[in-house]
Amino acid sequence: MRTLTNLKADRLEGLLSKxxxxxxxxxxVLFLSDPSVDETVPEDTSASAVTATGDCICFWVQSDVDGPSDVTVSDQPCDRGGIECFTGELLTPQRIVTLSTSRGFAYLNVPVRDESTEVRIWMSDAAQPEWAWVKLPIGI
Known part of the structure; x- marks a missing residue:
């Protein structure tokens, strides 16, 4: 059986936090957006490691030909070092952030606290990242 995703969630005081x-x-390339919004994808997603509009954040990850991408979504800042590549706000009217592919496949839906969500992204390298870390205020 082929597994597309290995997912591990850590618990902190009974709440999902990572x-x-x-x-x-x-x-x-991966995208962050609220699934209820008809998001506006950045015009040139290759302009930098992270590009964004008010309702869609696009970030580069390792290509599948080089192996699986390693992505962490947490309410904590990155503890792996790396480069902070992005800080900004994402429109989240339904208080959900979806991590999806360019084909629209949703890997993860995360509840967030507000209708506008602060997002920070770190990467191992801005040119060819082996991993990415996304911080957002996870809420239930």
């Missing part, structure tokens, strides 16, 4: 995913990403 998701660690390893998954193949065909086009080496």
């Amino acid at each position: 998701f660690e995913l390893q998954m193949p990403v065909e086009h080496a």
Whole structure:
């Protein structure tokens, strides 16, 4: 049986606070958005490691030909070092952030606290990241 995603969630005081995913990403790009919004994808997603509009954040990850991408989504700052590549706000009217592929496959839906969500992204390397860490205020 082929597993597309290995998912591990750590618990802190009974609340889900960290998701660690390893998954193949065909086009080496992932998106963060609220699934209820008809998001506006950044015009040139290759302009930098992270590009964004008010309702969609696009970030580069390792291509599936180089192995699975390692992505952490947490309410804590990155503890792996790396480079902070992005800090900004994401429109989240339904208070959900979805991590999805360029084909629209949703790897993860995370509840957030507000209708506008602060997002921070770190990467191992801005040119060819082996991993990415996404911090957002996870809420239930």
